Amino acid sequence: MSAKLAIAVVGFGAIGRQHARNLANIEGVDFAGVVDPLPEARTSAESRGYRTFLSVEDLLKNPLDGAVVSVPTALHYPISLQLIDAGIGVLIEKPIAQTIEQGTQIIARSRSRGLPLMVGYVERFNPAVIAAQGLIRDGLVGTPLQVTTRRVGTWPARVRDANVIVDIGVHDIDLISFLLQTNLTLLDAQGGMAVFNDRIDYASLTMDAGGVAANALVNWVTPVKIRDMTITGLAGFLQVDYLRQQTHFAPGRDFVVTESYEDFITQYEEGVLLECPVVRREPLRLELEKFVSLLHGAECPDPEIALGSLRIALEATEMIESKLRLGATT
Numbered sequence: 454m455s456a457k458l459a460i461a462v463v464g465f466g467a468i469g470r471q472h473a474r475n476l477a478n479i480e481g482v483d484f485a486g487v488v489d490p491l492p493e494a495r496t497s498a499e500s501r502g503y504r505t506f507l508s509v510e511d512l513l514k515n516p517l518d519g520a521v522v523s524v525p526t527a528l529h530y531p532i533s534l535q536l537i538d539a540g541i542g543v544l545i546e547k548p549i550a551q552t553i554e555q556g557t558q559i560i561a562r563s564r565s566r567g568l569p570l571m572v573g574y575v576e577r578f579n580p581a582v583i584a585a586q587g588l589i590r591d592g593l594v595g596t597p598l599q600v601t602t603r604r605v606g607t608w609p610a611r612v613r614d615a616n617v618i619v620d621i622g623v624h625d626i627d628l629i630s631f632l633l634q635t636n637l638t639l640l641d642a643q644g645g646m647a648v649f650n651d652r653i654d655y656a657s658l659t660m661d662a663g664g665v666a667a668n669a670l671v672n673w674v675t676p677v678k679i680r681d682m683t684i685t686g687l688a689g690f691l692q693v694d695y696l697r698q699q700t701h702f703a704p705g706r707d708f709v710v711t712e713s714y715e716d717f718i719t720q721y722e723e724g725v726l727l728e729c730p731v732v733r734r735e736p737l738r739l740e741l742e743k744f745v746s747l748l749h750g751a752e753c754p755d756p757e758i759a760l761g762s763l764r765i766a767l768e769a770t771e772m773i774e775s776k777l778r779l780g781a782t783t
Protein backbone atom coordinates (compact mmCIF):
# COMPACT_ATOMS: atom_id res chain seq x y z
CA MET A 454 0.00 0.00 0.00
CA SER A 455 1.52 3.33 -1.07
CA ALA A 456 1.75 6.33 1.24
CA LYS A 457 -1.15 8.76 1.40
CA LEU A 458 -1.12 11.64 -1.06
CA ALA A 459 -1.20 15.18 0.30
CA ILE A 460 -3.68 17.16 -1.82
CA ALA A 461 -4.89 20.72 -1.17
CA VAL A 462 -7.62 22.96 -2.55
CA VAL A 463 -6.66 26.45 -3.69
CA GLY A 464 -9.79 28.65 -3.70
CA PHE A 465 -12.52 27.68 -1.22
CA GLY A 466 -15.53 29.10 -3.07
CA ALA A 467 -18.61 27.43 -4.55
CA ILE A 468 -16.78 24.55 -6.26
CA GLY A 469 -13.69 24.49 -4.02
CA ARG A 470 -15.92 23.50 -1.08
CA GLN A 471 -17.18 20.50 -3.01
CA HIS A 472 -13.64 19.46 -3.90
CA ALA A 473 -12.57 19.76 -0.24
CA ARG A 474 -15.55 17.72 1.00
CA ASN A 475 -14.71 14.94 -1.43
CA LEU A 476 -10.95 14.99 -0.91
CA ALA A 477 -11.39 14.79 2.86
CA ASN A 478 -13.24 11.50 2.30
CA ILE A 479 -11.16 9.75 -0.33
CA GLU A 480 -9.16 6.84 0.93
CA GLY A 481 -5.46 7.26 0.27
CA VAL A 482 -5.70 11.05 0.41
CA ASP A 483 -4.35 13.12 3.25
CA PHE A 484 -6.36 16.30 2.73
CA ALA A 485 -3.73 19.01 3.08
CA GLY A 486 -6.08 21.96 3.57
CA VAL A 487 -7.38 25.05 1.89
CA VAL A 488 -5.76 28.22 0.53
CA ASP A 489 -7.95 31.29 0.37
CA PRO A 490 -7.09 34.93 1.08
CA LEU A 491 -10.69 35.65 2.05
CA PRO A 492 -11.09 35.50 5.88
CA GLU A 493 -14.71 34.27 5.65
CA ALA A 494 -13.65 31.43 3.37
CA ARG A 495 -10.90 30.36 5.79
CA THR A 496 -13.25 30.59 8.78
CA SER A 497 -15.74 28.43 6.95
CA ALA A 498 -13.00 25.91 6.08
CA GLU A 499 -11.74 25.85 9.69
CA SER A 500 -15.28 25.21 10.95
CA ARG A 501 -15.16 22.01 8.87
CA GLY A 502 -11.88 21.00 10.48
CA TYR A 503 -9.63 21.83 7.52
CA ARG A 504 -6.18 23.40 7.78
CA THR A 505 -6.07 26.81 6.12
CA PHE A 506 -3.40 28.90 4.45
CA LEU A 507 -3.35 32.53 3.38
CA SER A 508 -1.38 31.92 0.22
CA VAL A 509 0.10 29.25 -2.05
CA GLU A 510 3.54 30.21 -0.66
CA ASP A 511 2.38 29.22 2.83
CA LEU A 512 0.90 25.97 1.56
CA LEU A 513 4.13 25.07 -0.22
CA LYS A 514 6.05 25.14 3.06
CA ASN A 515 4.35 21.79 3.75
CA PRO A 516 4.68 18.44 1.96
CA LEU A 517 2.33 18.40 -1.03
CA ASP A 518 1.67 16.03 -3.95
CA GLY A 519 -1.27 17.62 -5.72
CA ALA A 520 -3.60 20.61 -5.70
CA VAL A 521 -7.00 21.50 -7.05
CA VAL A 522 -7.04 25.01 -8.54
CA SER A 523 -10.54 26.37 -7.96
CA VAL A 524 -9.86 30.10 -7.92
CA PRO A 525 -11.72 32.47 -10.29
CA THR A 526 -10.81 31.69 -13.92
CA ALA A 527 -8.65 34.82 -14.30
CA LEU A 528 -6.32 33.39 -11.62
CA HIS A 529 -6.02 29.85 -13.03
CA TYR A 530 -2.89 30.83 -14.96
CA PRO A 531 -0.71 32.41 -12.24
CA ILE A 532 -1.77 29.99 -9.50
CA SER A 533 -1.35 26.88 -11.68
CA LEU A 534 2.10 27.98 -12.84
CA GLN A 535 3.15 28.67 -9.26
CA LEU A 536 2.15 25.14 -8.26
CA ILE A 537 3.64 23.49 -11.36
CA ASP A 538 6.92 25.35 -10.85
CA ALA A 539 7.00 23.89 -7.33
CA GLY A 540 6.65 20.38 -8.82
CA ILE A 541 2.99 19.87 -7.87
CA GLY A 542 0.47 18.01 -10.06
CA VAL A 543 -2.66 20.10 -10.61
CA LEU A 544 -6.33 19.59 -11.32
CA ILE A 545 -7.43 22.94 -12.74
CA GLU A 546 -11.11 23.77 -12.75
CA LYS A 547 -12.61 24.41 -16.18
CA PRO A 548 -11.89 26.32 -18.35
CA ILE A 549 -8.15 25.70 -18.24
CA ALA A 550 -7.41 29.46 -18.31
CA GLN A 551 -8.73 32.72 -19.62
CA THR A 552 -6.82 32.69 -22.93
CA ILE A 553 -5.40 30.09 -25.32
CA GLU A 554 -1.89 31.47 -24.75
CA GLN A 555 -2.20 30.96 -21.00
CA GLY A 556 -3.63 27.46 -21.43
CA THR A 557 -0.85 26.54 -23.86
CA GLN A 558 1.79 27.70 -21.40
CA ILE A 559 0.23 25.77 -18.52
CA ILE A 560 0.25 22.56 -20.59
CA ALA A 561 3.82 23.13 -21.85
CA ARG A 562 5.17 23.92 -18.39
CA SER A 563 3.58 20.87 -16.76
CA ARG A 564 4.71 18.62 -19.65
CA SER A 565 8.29 19.88 -19.44
CA ARG A 566 8.31 18.97 -15.75
CA GLY A 567 6.61 15.63 -16.36
CA LEU A 568 3.78 16.46 -13.94
CA PRO A 569 0.18 15.22 -13.96
CA LEU A 570 -2.28 17.80 -15.30
CA MET A 571 -6.02 17.53 -15.51
CA VAL A 572 -8.79 20.02 -16.31
CA GLY A 573 -12.01 19.76 -14.32
CA TYR A 574 -14.50 18.81 -17.01
CA VAL A 575 -16.69 17.07 -14.50
CA GLU A 576 -19.40 15.93 -16.94
CA ARG A 577 -16.91 13.45 -18.39
CA PHE A 578 -17.30 11.62 -15.08
CA ASN A 579 -21.09 11.72 -15.01
CA PRO A 580 -22.19 8.05 -14.85
CA ALA A 581 -24.84 8.78 -17.51
CA VAL A 582 -22.10 10.02 -19.86
CA ILE A 583 -19.91 7.01 -19.05
CA ALA A 584 -22.87 4.75 -19.98
CA ALA A 585 -23.29 6.63 -23.27
CA GLN A 586 -19.57 6.37 -23.95
CA GLY A 587 -19.83 2.57 -23.57
CA LEU A 588 -22.74 2.33 -26.03
CA ILE A 589 -20.85 4.43 -28.58
CA ARG A 590 -17.68 2.37 -28.10
CA ASP A 591 -19.65 -0.88 -28.52
CA GLY A 592 -21.02 0.36 -31.85
CA LEU A 593 -24.70 0.46 -30.83
CA VAL A 594 -25.12 4.00 -32.11
CA GLY A 595 -23.29 3.27 -35.35
CA THR A 596 -21.72 6.10 -37.28
CA PRO A 597 -22.71 9.33 -35.46
CA LEU A 598 -24.51 11.87 -37.61
CA GLN A 599 -25.90 14.57 -35.32
CA VAL A 600 -25.37 15.77 -31.74
CA THR A 601 -27.46 18.27 -29.80
CA THR A 602 -26.84 19.63 -26.32
CA ARG A 603 -28.88 21.86 -24.04
CA ARG A 604 -27.51 23.53 -20.92
CA VAL A 605 -30.06 26.12 -19.90
CA GLY A 606 -31.38 27.61 -16.65
CA THR A 607 -31.28 30.80 -14.65
CA TRP A 608 -28.04 32.60 -13.78
CA PRO A 609 -26.14 31.42 -10.70
CA ALA A 610 -25.15 34.63 -8.88
CA ARG A 611 -21.60 33.32 -8.19
CA VAL A 612 -20.48 33.74 -11.82
CA ARG A 613 -18.87 37.15 -12.26
CA ASP A 614 -16.00 36.79 -14.68
CA ALA A 615 -17.32 34.81 -17.66
CA ASN A 616 -20.09 34.75 -20.20
CA VAL A 617 -22.45 31.80 -20.52
CA ILE A 618 -20.43 30.10 -23.27
CA VAL A 619 -17.11 30.24 -21.43
CA ASP A 620 -18.66 29.44 -18.06
CA ILE A 621 -20.99 26.54 -18.87
CA GLY A 622 -21.08 26.04 -22.65
CA VAL A 623 -17.51 24.71 -22.48
CA HIS A 624 -18.81 21.60 -20.71
CA ASP A 625 -20.83 20.61 -23.79
CA ILE A 626 -18.18 21.65 -26.29
CA ASP A 627 -15.74 19.51 -24.32
CA LEU A 628 -18.11 16.53 -24.09
CA ILE A 629 -18.86 16.48 -27.81
CA SER A 630 -15.14 16.51 -28.56
CA PHE A 631 -14.41 13.96 -25.82
CA LEU A 632 -17.20 11.51 -26.73
CA LEU A 633 -16.63 11.65 -30.48
CA GLN A 634 -12.82 11.79 -30.05
CA THR A 635 -12.47 14.60 -32.55
CA ASN A 636 -11.59 18.27 -32.82
CA LEU A 637 -14.43 20.71 -33.39
CA THR A 638 -14.74 23.53 -35.90
CA LEU A 639 -17.08 26.40 -35.14
CA LEU A 640 -19.34 27.12 -38.11
CA ASP A 641 -21.70 29.68 -36.64
CA ALA A 642 -22.70 31.22 -33.33
CA GLN A 643 -25.76 33.25 -32.55
CA GLY A 644 -26.78 34.80 -29.29
CA GLY A 645 -26.91 37.97 -27.28
CA MET A 646 -27.48 39.65 -23.95
CA ALA A 647 -31.03 39.14 -22.70
CA VAL A 648 -30.70 39.78 -18.97
CA PHE A 649 -27.18 41.20 -18.79
CA ASN A 650 -25.87 44.23 -20.61
CA ASP A 651 -22.18 43.35 -20.33
CA ARG A 652 -21.92 39.70 -21.37
CA ILE A 653 -23.53 37.08 -23.55
CA ASP A 654 -26.18 35.15 -21.63
CA TYR A 655 -27.75 33.06 -24.40
CA ALA A 656 -26.14 31.38 -27.39
CA SER A 657 -26.52 28.67 -30.00
CA LEU A 658 -23.39 27.16 -31.51
CA THR A 659 -23.22 25.21 -34.76
CA MET A 660 -20.12 23.05 -35.03
CA ASP A 661 -18.55 20.43 -37.24
CA ALA A 662 -17.37 17.54 -35.10
CA GLY A 663 -15.27 15.59 -37.59
CA GLY A 664 -18.16 15.35 -40.06
CA VAL A 665 -20.84 15.11 -37.36
CA ALA A 666 -23.27 18.05 -37.16
CA ALA A 667 -23.22 19.41 -33.60
CA ASN A 668 -25.49 22.03 -32.07
CA ALA A 669 -25.14 23.42 -28.56
CA LEU A 670 -27.79 25.56 -26.90
CA VAL A 671 -26.82 27.40 -23.73
CA ASN A 672 -28.35 30.17 -21.63
CA TRP A 673 -28.89 31.76 -18.22
CA VAL A 674 -32.49 32.63 -19.04
CA THR A 675 -34.72 29.53 -19.20
CA PRO A 676 -36.65 29.22 -15.91
CA VAL A 677 -36.20 25.43 -15.94
CA LYS A 678 -32.78 23.82 -15.50
CA ILE A 679 -32.10 21.42 -18.38
CA ARG A 680 -28.82 19.67 -19.12
CA ASP A 681 -28.97 17.03 -21.79
CA MET A 682 -27.43 15.64 -24.93
CA THR A 683 -28.71 13.56 -27.84
CA ILE A 684 -26.64 11.63 -30.35
CA THR A 685 -28.20 10.28 -33.50
CA GLY A 686 -26.22 7.60 -35.32
CA LEU A 687 -26.94 5.35 -38.26
CA ALA A 688 -27.69 2.44 -35.93
CA GLY A 689 -29.39 4.14 -32.98
CA PHE A 690 -30.23 7.17 -30.85
CA LEU A 691 -28.85 8.16 -27.44
CA GLN A 692 -30.32 10.58 -24.92
CA VAL A 693 -28.34 11.65 -21.85
CA ASP A 694 -29.80 13.61 -18.93
CA TYR A 695 -26.85 14.79 -16.84
CA LEU A 696 -28.92 16.07 -13.91
CA ARG A 697 -30.96 12.90 -13.42
CA GLN A 698 -28.04 10.71 -14.50
CA GLN A 699 -30.20 8.88 -17.01
CA THR A 700 -29.21 7.46 -20.37
CA HIS A 701 -31.77 6.20 -22.86
CA PHE A 702 -31.15 4.34 -26.08
CA ALA A 703 -33.35 3.59 -29.08
CA PRO A 704 -32.13 1.20 -31.78
CA GLY A 705 -32.68 2.43 -35.33
CA ARG A 706 -35.89 1.33 -36.99
CA ASP A 707 -37.84 1.90 -40.15
CA PHE A 708 -40.64 4.39 -40.45
CA VAL A 709 -43.99 2.60 -40.46
CA VAL A 710 -46.91 4.03 -42.38
CA THR A 711 -50.02 3.74 -40.19
CA GLU A 712 -53.70 3.84 -41.04
CA SER A 713 -54.93 5.81 -38.01
CA TYR A 714 -53.72 8.70 -35.87
CA GLU A 715 -53.99 6.41 -32.83
CA ASP A 716 -51.55 3.90 -34.36
CA PHE A 717 -49.31 6.73 -35.49
CA ILE A 718 -49.00 8.09 -31.94
CA THR A 719 -48.73 4.66 -30.28
CA GLN A 720 -45.72 3.60 -32.30
CA TYR A 721 -43.78 6.53 -30.79
CA GLU A 722 -45.06 6.09 -27.24
CA GLU A 723 -44.04 2.76 -25.78
CA GLY A 724 -40.90 0.73 -25.71
CA VAL A 725 -39.00 2.96 -28.05
CA LEU A 726 -36.57 4.50 -25.58
CA LEU A 727 -34.81 1.91 -23.44
CA GLU A 728 -33.37 3.06 -20.11
CA CYS A 729 -29.74 1.99 -19.73
CA PRO A 730 -28.45 0.86 -16.33
CA VAL A 731 -26.67 3.76 -14.63
CA VAL A 732 -25.43 3.68 -11.04
CA ARG A 733 -25.77 7.18 -9.64
CA ARG A 734 -22.56 8.63 -8.18
CA GLU A 735 -21.22 12.12 -7.59
CA PRO A 736 -19.28 13.05 -10.75
CA LEU A 737 -16.88 15.32 -8.82
CA ARG A 738 -15.89 12.41 -6.60
CA LEU A 739 -15.11 10.27 -9.66
CA GLU A 740 -13.13 13.16 -11.19
CA LEU A 741 -11.04 13.48 -8.01
CA GLU A 742 -10.46 9.73 -7.86
CA LYS A 743 -9.13 9.99 -11.41
CA PHE A 744 -6.82 12.84 -10.34
CA VAL A 745 -5.53 10.68 -7.48
CA SER A 746 -4.79 7.90 -9.98
CA LEU A 747 -2.81 10.39 -12.13
CA LEU A 748 -0.76 11.36 -9.10
CA HIS A 749 -0.05 7.65 -8.67
CA GLY A 750 1.27 7.52 -12.24
CA ALA A 751 -1.78 6.72 -14.41
CA GLU A 752 -1.83 8.27 -17.90
CA CYS A 753 -3.17 11.84 -18.09
CA PRO A 754 -6.17 12.62 -20.28
CA ASP A 755 -5.05 14.72 -23.27
CA PRO A 756 -5.17 18.35 -22.03
CA GLU A 757 -5.34 19.56 -25.65
CA ILE A 758 -9.06 18.60 -25.73
CA ALA A 759 -9.67 20.99 -22.83
CA LEU A 760 -7.69 23.69 -24.62
CA GLY A 761 -9.69 23.07 -27.82
CA SER A 762 -12.92 23.50 -25.84
CA LEU A 763 -11.78 26.91 -24.62
CA ARG A 764 -10.75 27.85 -28.18
CA ILE A 765 -14.25 27.13 -29.55
CA ALA A 766 -15.89 28.98 -26.62
CA LEU A 767 -13.71 32.06 -27.24
CA GLU A 768 -14.30 31.93 -31.02
CA ALA A 769 -18.07 31.74 -30.47
CA THR A 770 -17.86 34.67 -28.04
CA GLU A 771 -15.93 36.73 -30.58
CA MET A 772 -18.35 35.81 -33.38
CA ILE A 773 -21.43 36.82 -31.38
CA GLU A 774 -19.80 39.98 -30.04
CA SER A 775 -18.83 41.07 -33.53
CA LYS A 776 -22.39 40.41 -34.76
CA LEU A 777 -23.70 42.48 -31.85
CA ARG A 778 -21.22 45.28 -32.65
CA LEU A 779 -22.49 45.23 -36.24
CA GLY A 780 -26.03 45.50 -34.89
CA ALA A 781 -27.09 42.17 -36.38
CA THR A 782 -30.13 40.66 -34.72
CA THR A 783 -30.02 37.07 -33.58
Ligand SMILES: NC(=O)c1ccc[n+]([C@@H]2O[C@H](COP(=O)([O-])OP(=O)(O)OC[C@H]3O[C@@H](n4cnc5c(N)ncnc54)[C@H](O)[C@@H]3O)[C@@H](O)[C@H]2O)c1
Pocket residue numbers: 463464465466467468469488489490491494508509523524525526528546547548573574575611612620
Ligand atom coordinates in the same frame (compact mmCIF):
# COMPACT_ATOMS: atom_id res chain seq x y z
N1 LIG B 1 -16.63 22.15 -13.04
C1 LIG B 1 -17.70 22.82 -12.69
O1 LIG B 1 -18.81 22.37 -12.87
C2 LIG B 1 -17.52 24.18 -12.08
C3 LIG B 1 -18.54 24.70 -11.29
C4 LIG B 1 -18.33 25.93 -10.72
C5 LIG B 1 -17.14 26.63 -10.95
N2 LIG B 1 -16.19 26.09 -11.74
C6 LIG B 1 -14.94 26.82 -12.00
O2 LIG B 1 -14.23 26.89 -10.77
C7 LIG B 1 -13.59 28.16 -10.64
C8 LIG B 1 -14.05 28.81 -9.35
O3 LIG B 1 -15.43 29.05 -9.45
P1 LIG B 1 -16.33 29.28 -8.15
O4 LIG B 1 -17.71 29.40 -8.63
O5 LIG B 1 -16.01 28.30 -7.08
O6 LIG B 1 -15.79 30.73 -7.70
P2 LIG B 1 -15.95 31.45 -6.29
O7 LIG B 1 -15.85 32.90 -6.56
O8 LIG B 1 -17.16 30.94 -5.57
O9 LIG B 1 -14.68 30.95 -5.46
C9 LIG B 1 -13.37 31.32 -5.77
C10 LIG B 1 -12.59 31.34 -4.46
O10 LIG B 1 -11.21 31.59 -4.79
C11 LIG B 1 -10.71 32.45 -3.77
N3 LIG B 1 -9.47 33.11 -4.22
C12 LIG B 1 -9.35 34.28 -4.91
N4 LIG B 1 -8.04 34.55 -5.10
C13 LIG B 1 -7.34 33.53 -4.56
C14 LIG B 1 -5.95 33.24 -4.43
N5 LIG B 1 -5.03 34.06 -4.94
N6 LIG B 1 -5.59 32.10 -3.79
C15 LIG B 1 -6.52 31.26 -3.28
N7 LIG B 1 -7.85 31.49 -3.35
C16 LIG B 1 -8.26 32.61 -3.98
C17 LIG B 1 -11.84 33.40 -3.50
O11 LIG B 1 -11.66 34.08 -2.25
C18 LIG B 1 -13.03 32.44 -3.50
O12 LIG B 1 -13.26 31.91 -2.21
C19 LIG B 1 -13.93 28.94 -11.90
O13 LIG B 1 -12.89 28.80 -12.83
C20 LIG B 1 -15.17 28.24 -12.46
O14 LIG B 1 -15.25 28.29 -13.88
C21 LIG B 1 -16.35 24.88 -12.29
